[in-house]
Amino acid sequence: MMYGVPADLDLSFLIGGELSQVCIGTYQFQFHFTPTGTISVTARWDLRSETGQLVDTHSGEFDPDRGPFHFQRIIGQRVVAITIAAPQSLTIRFANGLGLTVFDDNPHFESFQIDPGNIIV
Numbered sequence: 001m002m003y004g005v006p007a008d009l010d011l012s013f014l015i016g017g018e019l020s021q022v023c024i025g026t027y028q029f030q031f032h033f034t035p036t037g038t039i040s041v042t043a044r045w046d047l048r049s050e051t052g053q054l055v056d057t058h059s060g061e062f063d064p065d066r067g068p069f070h071f072q073r074i075i076g077q078r079v080v081a082i083t084i085a086a087p088q089s090l091t092i093r094f095a096n097g098l099g100l101t102v103f104d105d106n107p108h109f110e111s112f113q114i115d116p117g118n119i120i121v
Contacts, residue, residue: 011090015079019031044059
């Protein structure tokens with residue numbers, strides 16, 4: 001298990017792939033990319049426009065009364081870039097300009113897992 005997002009984290013296998021599915025669970029979101037790759041998130045994530053405007057967010061805490069999510073705006077979108085902001089976060093940028101940022105914001109528990117590679121942050 002890693003602590004913090006490593007500066008040399010290589011997610012180049014996601015570039016050119018497409019976000020094909022988002023699965024919602026009580027304590028986890030799974031972002032599935034085609035042809036290969038999954039990021040399972042148990043911590044905070046933000047979805048922002050190209051200008052940085054917040055489109056959607058999730059704190060990592062289960063809230064059954066929360067309103068609708070807006071991540072359908074990135075389903076079917078191609079990954080064009082990955083930015084690492086070690087040790088706090090990584091951002092996946094999509095062809096439509098939206099960016100999904102996943103945070104490592106809890107020093108006591110895993111924040112997310114990346115496959116292939118079984119990378120746990």
